[in-house]
Amino acid sequence: MNTNVMPYHLLKQNIAKHINFSDKEFELYAKHFYLNSFKKKEYILKQGNICSFEGFVTKGCFRVYTLDVDGNEHVLYFAVKDWWITDIDSFTNQIPSYLSIQALEDSEVLLINKEDKERLYKELPNVEKLFRVMTQKTHVSMQRRMIQNHSLTADQRYQYFLSKYPEIAQKLTNLQLASYLGISHEFLSKIRRKIMQKK
Numbered sequence: 001m002n003t004n005v006m007p008y009h010l011l012k013q014n015i016a017k018h019i020n021f022s023d024k025e026f027e028l029y030a031k032h033f034y035l036n037s038f039k040k041k042e043y044i045l046k047q048g049n050i051c052s053f054e055g056f057v058t059k060g061c062f063r064v065y066t067l068d069v070d071g072n073e074h075v076l077y078f079a080v081k082d083w084w085i086t087d088i089d090s091f092t093n094q095i096p097s098y099l100s101i102q103a104l105e106d107s108e109v110l111l112i113n114k115e116d117k118e119r120l121y122k123e124l125p126n127v128e129k130l131f132r133v134m135t136q137k138t139h140v141s142m143q144r145r146m147i148q149n150h151s152l153t154a155d156q157r158y159q160y161f162l163s164k165y166p167e168i169a170q171k172l173t174n175l176q177l178a179s180y181l182g183i184s185h186e187f188l189s190k191i192r193r194k195i196m197q198k199k
Contacts, residue, residue: 007058007059007108008033010056018130018133018134019126019129025124025126029120034110034111035058035110036108038060038062038103040105042103043103044062044101044103046100047067047098047100048097049096050096051086051090053111054085054111054117055085056083056110057080057081057082057107057108058108059107060081060103060105060106061078061079061107062080062085062101062104063075063079063101066099067100075179078165078180080167080168080171084138085101117131148160149182155191157181157182158188161177161180161181
């Protein structure tokens with residue numbers, strides 16, 4: 001495997017943010033991933049199915065969301081290049097997922113299945129440390145978002161999202177962004193109009 005090919009090079013750069021792998025360790029690690037392409041609107045996971053993968057996005061954009069009993073959509077997060085996607089509960093415990101993961105544009109993702117991940121734990125001790133660090137960072141991110149949802153106004157949450165994730169914001173429709181912010185499409189339009197009037 002040529003780990004200098006762009007998708008694997010991106011993966012190597014991402015791993016280096018969390019832990020130091022030797023070239024040999026990364027070579028062994030990377031060979032358990034396979035590159036998959038998804039067309040716009042195609043699902044990588046549908047609510048009710050068991051999540052069989054962890055994925056590293058190398059191109060495009062995905063939305064991770066759930067539908068409540070009334071059919072209302074609630075977006076947990078969006079994932080673009082250099083982000084990881086999965087349903088960690090479904091993947092770890094092999095239970096039906098509460099989440100759906102859909103490509104918002106033509107996208108590519110490196111995938112690893114549960115069996116190969118478990119094998120890596122045995123072959124590379126550093127892998128367990130890697131995923132522990134990544135899991136901790138994910139928990140911190142989710143906690144911060146929960147705090148923001150309770151402590152910030154909708155206007156502030158919108159402004160924060162634009163400043164924090166400008167690349168993602170450009171890819172989203174008003175409906176998708178409103179779903180993430182937990183507000184109606186109409187209310188988001190009011191916020192945008194108010195901001196424009198201040199400029």
